[in-house]
Amino acid sequence: MKVRVDPELCQGHTLCAMNAPALFALRDEDGHAYALQEDVPAELEGEAKEAARSCPEQAVVLY
Amino acid sequence: MSTEETQAADTARKKPVISLDRHSARYRVEFEELATEFHGKCPVAWNDTHGGYWFASGNKELFDIARRSDVLSNDNDVSGTKNGYVGISIPHQTTENRQRGGFLEMDPPEQRYYRQALNPYLSPAAVARWKPVIEELTRACIDEVIESGRVDFVDDLANIVPAVFTLAMLGLPLKAWDIYCEPVHASVYTSPDSPEYPAVRAKSNQMFMHLLGYIKEIKENPRPGLINELLTVEINGYRPDDFEVAGVVMLLIGGGFDTTTALTAHSLEWLSENPEERARLSRERETLLDSATEEFLRFYTPAVGDGRTISQDVEINGTRFKEGDRLWLSWAMANRDEKVFEDPHNVHLDRKGNRHASFGLGIHRCIGSNVARAVFKTMLTAVLDRMPDYVCTPGQAVHYDTTGVINGMKNLPATFTPGRRIGDGLNETIARMQEICDEQRLAEPVTVRATTAKL
Numbered sequence: 406m407k408v409r410v411d412p413e414l415c416q417g418h419t420l421c422a423m424n425a426p427a428l429f430a431l432r433d434e435d436g437h438a439y440a441l442q443e444d445v446p447a448e449l450e451g452e453a454k455e456a457a458r459s460c461p462e463q464a465v466v467l468y
Numbered sequence: 469m470s471t472e473e474t475q476a477a478d479t480a481r482k483k484p485v486i487s488l489d490r491h492s493a494r495y496r497v498e499f500e501e502l503a504t505e506f507h508g509k510c511p512v513a514w515n516d517t518h519g520g521y522w523f524a525s526g527n528k529e530l531f532d533i534a535r536r537s538d539v540l541s542n543d544n545d546v547s548g549t550k551n552g553y554v555g556i557s558i559p560h561q562t563t564e565n566r567q568r569g570g571f572l573e574m575d576p577p578e579q580r581y582y583r584q585a586l587n588p589y590l591s592p593a594a595v596a597r598w599k600p601v602i603e604e605l606t607r608a609c610i611d612e613v614i615e616s617g618r619v620d621f622v623d624d625l626a627n628i629v630p631a632v633f634t635l636a637m638l639g640l641p642l643k644a645w646d647i648y649c650e651p652v653h654a655s656v657y658t659s660p661d662s663p664e665y666p667a668v669r670a671k672s673n674q675m676f677m678h679l680l681g682y683i684k685e686i687k688e689n690p691r692p693g694l695i696n697e698l699l700t701v702e703i704n705g706y707r708p709d710d711f712e713v714a715g716v717v718m719l720l721i722g723g724g725f726d727t728t729t730a731l732t733a734h735s736l737e738w739l740s741e742n743p744e745e746r747a748r749l750s751r752e753r754e755t756l757l758d759s760a761t762e763e764f765l766r767f768y769t770p771a772v773g774d775g776r777t778i779s780q781d782v783e784i785n786g787t788r789f790k791e792g793d794r795l796w797l798s799w800a801m802a803n804r805d806e807k808v809f810e811d812p813h814n815v816h817l818d819r820k821g822n823r824h825a826s827f828g829l830g831i832h833r834c835i836g837s838n839v840a841r842a843v844f845k846t847m848l849t850a851v852l853d854r855m856p857d858y859v860c861t862p863g864q865a866v867h868y869d870t871t872g873v874i875n876g877m878k879n880l881p882a883t884f885t886p887g888r889r890i891g892d893g894l895n896e897t898i899a900r901m902q903e904i905c906d907e908q909r910l911a912e913p914v915t916v917r918a919t920t921a922k923l
Binding site for chain 2: 414416417418419420422423431432433434435436455458459460461463
């Protein structure tokens with residue numbers, strides 16, 4: 406599984422980093438999210454799915 | 469087309485029709501029934517009250533519309549020199565007291581310049597630096613009442629901490645919090661035809677004059693904070709004048725005060741009514757505090773919705789919107805849509821997949837959302853620690869008469885087993901926090917000062 410945050414859609418709601426802190430970080434200057442790495446370790450796939458499901462803007466892309 | 473034909477086409481387009489006055493008691497009292505009914509029958513409807521406007525309540529429908537900044541406008545054209553749009557309030561302000569609500573009543577590019585300038589003061593990293601200050605203000609509020617065994621959670625806690633902290637971020641004197649606090653709250657819940665209204669207006673004017681005075685003062689003697697940023701920033705090629713700066717500050721104050729108060733009061737009331745869940749939240753806060761916060765945000769959506777104007781003809785999910793149509797995005801109802809939220813009318817502290825819209829959706833996402841969460845969590849956990857057995861006095865909670873704009877509370881009295889003070893009272897603490905703000909320049913943006921406050 407791979408993950409990325411669509412920067413066009415992300416508005417800085419921060420729920421991905423709240424649900425999956427090992428996968429996402431928030432930029433200091435505006436709180437918009439980015440994926441720490443593209444590949445999701447098998448043990449974090451559940452967290453990645455929860456992050457995608459709980460994003461209000463549906464900006465977390467799993468592929 | 470003749471006028472009659474145009475009207476007939478409009479009538480055919482504006483369907484299904486509902487008739488809901490959001491400022492009526494019915495909207496507040498029958499909120500859950502209305503939400504369920506609309507989600508089933510008319511997730512986007514034409515509401516024939518207040519001059520007529522589209523009312524989006526379905527979660528998917530709202531999601532598909534709210535993020536279309538290409539066809540929506542927030543603009544409040546107060547000077548009447550552009551398109552004549554009337555901003556985000558429905559009903560909109562009357563001409564005598566019409567004032568632009570800062571960048572929430574602007575469109576890009578101006579709106580984007582403002583947000584880029586202010587985000588480094590309000591991002592998660594920026595807010596985290598203030599944690600010791602927020603905790604200390606909360607501690608002092610609780611110390612003021614801890615020995616008495618009695619508290620009004622609104623007056624004694626949830627009104628104060630957000631107000632003092634907002635002034636700190638703005639760069640205003642902290643001790644002036646009461647000049648701002650009362651009129652900001654009272655303006656939300658006092659109806660223009662009530663006998664109290666003139667006094668509220670007078671206090672609001674006093675507050676505005678105080679603010680204009682300090683804007684001038686900060687311009688002459690710059691000090692860090694959001695106001696200083698607003699006075700020095702360039703917005704798409706122009707520098708905002710004092711009046712525009714004051715409008716933005718009023719947006720930040722209006723957004724920062726009453727909403728966090730409303731969320732905190734409602735959550736504390738629910739936890740009093742559900743003591744087992746309260747004990748569980750306190751016990752398991754490491755894993756439960758985040759999800760509980762999001763669930764209270766979803767369930768008690770403090771800012772219940774926002775208005776928009778359609779800026780060009782567009783069809784979305786079968787609804788034909790026309791340029792100039794007004795639209796209400798009901799965050800509160802979208803948060804209760806069972807197609808997205810299982811068992812939507814009940815609080816589940818461990819809810820998963822909680823993609824609520826309580827901070828709005830799209831480019832106007834609440835810029836203070838990180839402040840709201842931090843202040844709420846600090847106040848909530850302090851109450852759980854120091855007043856673990858509090859009981860809200862039955863029949864004494866005072867909710868706003870109408871919840872058309874903010875789902876708030878005026879009073880929430882409670883009793884608890886008295887405890888010991890552990891520090892200074894509120895006034896001494898505010899004076900000490902002022903010194904710390906000034907010495908450590910806490911109100912600088914995170915891009916200038918990254919370190920956490922030291923008390």
